[in-house]
């Protein structure tokens with residue numbers, strides 16, 4: 001890997017442009033930056049008080065869904081903040097499932113029996129999949145709540161149990177906060193916890209942590225040399241990067257990817273069509289994508 | 302195909318008996334099953350037209366892995382085992398032949414333009430599952446690739462959809478292993494064009510006990526053998542979308 005000597009000024013470093021091969025995945029920041037909790041590693045610093053992005057209204061989502069037909073979008077993803085804080089989320093999902101498959105990224109805490117039942121009806125009423133991804137960052141109360149906050153573990157597991165009861169096989173997504181040599185212990189820990197909680201067929205997805213937002217304080221930020229340069233992309237499969245096949249719609253327009261909505265240069269336009277232009281990988285978070293490849297389809301929630 | 306030469310023999314017999322004008326194989330000749338050369342020999346002897354799948358592309362170009370597109374470590378572990386076995390047991394001459402296979406085949410069927418491919422017209426290893434492939438996405442593929450009928454495979458599960466504007470899509474399924482439905486049969490897709498195109502999925506019975514026996518003799522993973530014997534998938538499950546996954550046992 002090429003290491004950039006500290007003396008080269010930022011403006012002289014050549015960052016590559018990534019163009020959009022096809023808009024396969026359309027994300028919606030339906031929950032804005034509002035969340036019922038405030039996890040220590042949240043890379044967009046969501047919280048009950050962060051209103052930089054607001055909830056998306058059904059009509060806003062519908063406008064993008066309509067525009068997505070001609071473009072040939074393949075999958076729709078819903079994230080936040082916490083999507084289930086948006087009172088219109090169930091209507092939004094119902095509408096979307098008439099267009100194509102939907103995935104919701106949630107912390108699961110706000111899923112009550114009534115919600116689970118309604119989700120089951122929506123899923124059964126569509127030919128497309130409704131995938132629910134629930135974030136959990138520890139297999140024990142102690143490990144999870146140290147990152148996600150007191151009481152979160154129990155509430156999340158209650159949501160997961162309900163989803164199971166109503167026929168879902170939620171994907172549990174975990175941000176990696178342990179060392180490589182602990183992988184096996186931690187994975188087994190998760191599988192056990194899920195089985196004990198009624199998940200006979202656990203599905204797990206481990207994601208690298210992004211060193212932006214609150215994660216800077218919890219763990220660390222990026223080092224000076226951690227960035228993507230043109231030379232690094234020689235022979236690299238750019239289809240690994242989300243920005244080569246995705247965009248995210250928010251209540252404030254369309255941005256390049258779910259990770260960078262807080263970077264000014266990540267705003268690409270009001271419509272999907274405007275947002276198909278290419279994007280220069282100047283941000284240091286791009287370095288994590290570069291290293292871990294297809295971490296797509298799973299961020300906050 | 303997944304090296305299932307026993308199912309291939311039964312499929313050919315069935316299709317000939319029904320008077321099929323032409324037979325096409327949409328690729329992935331190897332993987333999973335035993336004795337990869339046997340299926341190649343049958344296909345080549347009978348001059349069956351074959352589209353190159355990701356597996357054939359990998360073996361033909363002597364790549365390190367099968368390009369199946371799995372993201373889960375357990376899936377990749379089993380994919381690697383079966384790739385190494387297939388690679389080591391495929392004759393040089395078949396490898397050279399695989400390299401020459403076309404990425405797509407186009408046909409005129411009456412007024413319809415048909416396109417046959419492995420994953421999708423745009424990407425050899427793209428998964429087109431029924432529950433994650435929107436109709437408008439398929440319409441765009443028909444527009445972009447100037448086709449009225451698109452046939453693909455790669456997922457291992459068959460399905461079909463009529464699209465607006467007299468366009469058609471079918472995932473033709475596979476004859477290599479059962480469809481994760483508790484049945485031991487495999488199947489193929491019959492396409493007839495009279496006034497309009499019509500797809501019929503034809504289940505095929507074959508000597509799966511014999512295949513399982515040969516897989517054990519070749520020391521292929523017991524997880525694979527179990528799939529042949531029970532009709533349930535035991536590996537490569539993480540790529541399944543929610544709806545398809547729920548229908549299976551694991």
Ligand code: SF4
Nearest residue numbers: 242243257259286289
């Ligand atoms: S953060 Fe990742 S997905 Fe976003 S622009 Fe950078 S490389 Fe692309």
Ligand code: SF4
Nearest residue numbers: 035039042081300301
């Ligand atoms: S990581 Fe997810 S659950 Fe935690 S604060 Fe951020 S948006 Fe909320």
